[in-house]
Amino acid sequence: MAAATILSCRYLLICSATLALLLLRLCSGLSLDTVREFLTREEDTVVFGLIERAKYPRNTPAYDPAGYLAGGGHGHDASFAEMFVRESEAVQAKAGRYQSLQEIPFFPFRVPFTLAPPYNFTTELYSAAALVNVNDAIWSMYFNELLPLLAKNGDDGNYAATVSSDLVCLQALSRRINYGRYVAEVKFIGDQQNYTTLIRNKDTDALMKLLTSEAQEDVVKRRVQKKAMVFGQNVTLDGPVETGNSNSSQTSFKVDPSLVYKLYDKWVIPLTKQVEVEYLLHRLD
Amino acid sequence: MAAATILSCRYLLICSATLALLLLRLCSGLSLDTVREFLTREEDTVVFGLIERAKYPRNTPAYDPAGYLAGGGHGHDASFAEMFVRESEAVQAKAGRYQSLQEIPFFPFRVPFTLAPPYNFTTELYSAAALVNVNDAIWSMYFNELLPLLAKNGDDGNYAATVSSDLVCLQALSRRINYGRYVAEVKFIGDQQNYTTLIRNKDTDALMKLLTSEAQEDVVKRRVQKKAMVFGQNVTLDGPVETGNSNSSQTSFKVDPSLVYKLYDKWVIPLTKQVEVEYLLHRLD
Numbered sequence: 001m002a003a004a005t006i007l008s009c010r011y012l013l014i015c016s017a018t019l020a021l022l023l024l025r026l027c028s029g030l031s032l033d034t035v036r037e038f039l040t041r042e043e044d045t046v047v048f049g050l051i052e053r054a055k056y057p058r059n060t061p062a063y064d065p066a067g068y069l070a071g072g073g074h075g076h077d078a079s080f081a082e083m084f085v086r087e088s089e090a091v092q093a094k095a096g097r098y099q100s101l102q103e104i105p106f107f108p109f110r111v112p113f114t115l116a117p118p119y120n121f122t123t124e125l126y127s128a129a130a131l132v133n134v135n136d137a138i139w140s141m142y143f144n145e146l147l148p149l150l151a152k153n154g155d156d157g158n159y160a161a162t163v164s165s166d167l168v169c170l171q172a173l174s175r176r177i178n179y180g181r182y183v184a185e186v187k188f189i190g191d192q193q194n195y196t197t198l199i200r201n202k203d204t205d206a207l208m209k210l211l212t213s214e215a216q217e218d219v220v221k222r223r224v225q226k227k228a229m230v231f232g233q234n235v236t237l238d239g240p241v242e243t244g245n246s247n248s249s250q251t252s253f254k255v256d257p258s259l260v261y262k263l264y265d266k267w268v269i270p271l272t273k274q275v276e277v278e279y280l281l282h283r284l285d
Numbered sequence: 286m287a288a289a290t291i292l293s294c295r296y297l298l299i300c301s302a303t304l305a306l307l308l309l310r311l312c313s314g315l316s317l318d319t320v321r322e323f324l325t326r327e328e329d330t331v332v333f334g335l336i337e338r339a340k341y342p343r344n345t346p347a348y349d350p351a352g353y354l355a356g357g358g359h360g361h362d363a364s365f366a367e368m369f370v371r372e373s374e375a376v377q378a379k380a381g382r383y384q385s386l387q388e389i390p391f392f393p394f395r396v397p398f399t400l401a402p403p404y405n406f407t408t409e410l411y412s413a414a415a416l417v418n419v420n421d422a423i424w425s426m427y428f429n430e431l432l433p434l435l436a437k438n439g440d441d442g443n444y445a446a447t448v449s450s451d452l453v454c455l456q457a458l459s460r461r462i463n464y465g466r467y468v469a470e471v472k473f474i475g476d477q478q479n480y481t482t483l484i485r486n487k488d489t490d491a492l493m494k495l496l497t498s499e500a501q502e503d504v505v506k507r508r509v510q511k512k513a514m515v516f517g518q519n520v521t522l523d524g525p526v527e528t529g530n531s532n533s534s535q536t537s538f539k540v541d542p543s544l545v546y547k548l549y550d551k552w553v554i555p556l557t558k559q560v561e562v563e564y565l566l567h568r569l570d
Binding site for chain 1: 333376379521
């Protein structure tokens, strides 16, 4: 009798836990479909951003670490680009941009109030892991690896407009890559038993393996390459339109489509998975 | 003999004036081709901007004139969007964005110095007419006419990200429309005699007629509509690609292509011509 009561209590507990998680999932609207939809839409934003940055030449004086020395190197020599991002993010922080957990600043500010109209954001992430991010790695990758391959040599003096387009790219990449937290949350909810064991064992290799789908990654890489072809072509009224489907394209593109493939292959996807693993490692804290 | 000397002096004067203008044109690199190339490239920027703004819902609290009352309505109630544009432009002004005459702020600032690395911009415009602009009309058109047609109803609370994408649109439209100054300069240099007579007579109707090419405007409007189709489609890896050439498209677009046609037809082209006429009226000051 006692054993039967314990068993039915256990059963009830499991049922209510499952129900609670299901409700949480329904309320937050987070599912593998909505997460994939978000990431697919962000690809367009990333590609548009790269095309817009490529409009300007390299403009190296904007990135010289000794270029901006006047009044506040924050303990080190800051480039004009860094100064611009810091000041722009301060305005955006005041305007409440980072109230949404989807947005994470590169230079965190402590802003006690916001000028934005009030809004109650729903919390879809597990709070102890919600702020996991790889913005430092994104910053370094963007300026040291991607930009030299993206922008043509030259200097047209439009430094503010140039770094303004850098900021748009950085924000898009940060939002896309750090969205790994949401991906991880959905995957965790969908396969709690397996993930819980691996998290408890801190088995990062197995976690990485469990959340990797090479077939899906291949689709993403080839799709962003195609987007770079479709969005980065010169559209004329009567000329043919590059569809990105043929292998022997003669069109010239504003951004090299193979660079966008490489961006996702070498940085965006691996960094996203790094975010996913780090999020999961804090998912039971 | 005296008459012959006067005639040859006159001839020499005309020759050297023409030569000087030709040199000015060569140095500045401004020609009908470069101007058209710039405007065609800006179309992509405008379409990308609109697609990115359409990612967010209407988010009306950001535009309520009484929404932002705290600490500084500048003599009137300012919306959150206006406050955000003002503060962002202040950072950009400090960063030297408006040292280039291609960029004109919506809220002019007196910034005595810039944090940007130094650069000597060439002057391609006639100085007395260089600051002609229609930013007030662009501002009003964007928020009152375009935005209600562009953004879907709804409120997701991402006000800072939303008005950030508004600012990108406003800057692109302002750069595109106020580029009418460069268009007018090129047209003036190419047909000085006719323009000078009309400018002296302040004959705005005849000026408008002289600088209008309906065939060219038609090409531009249909091309931006096509760009909205090509850039605003949902690109999938294996699905067909919308080329914007067929009349019976079944594809759904992120921004209605006919709205982009309308934007150019009703506002961008007429406002650009207004800038051209106003520039010309000051061209002999």
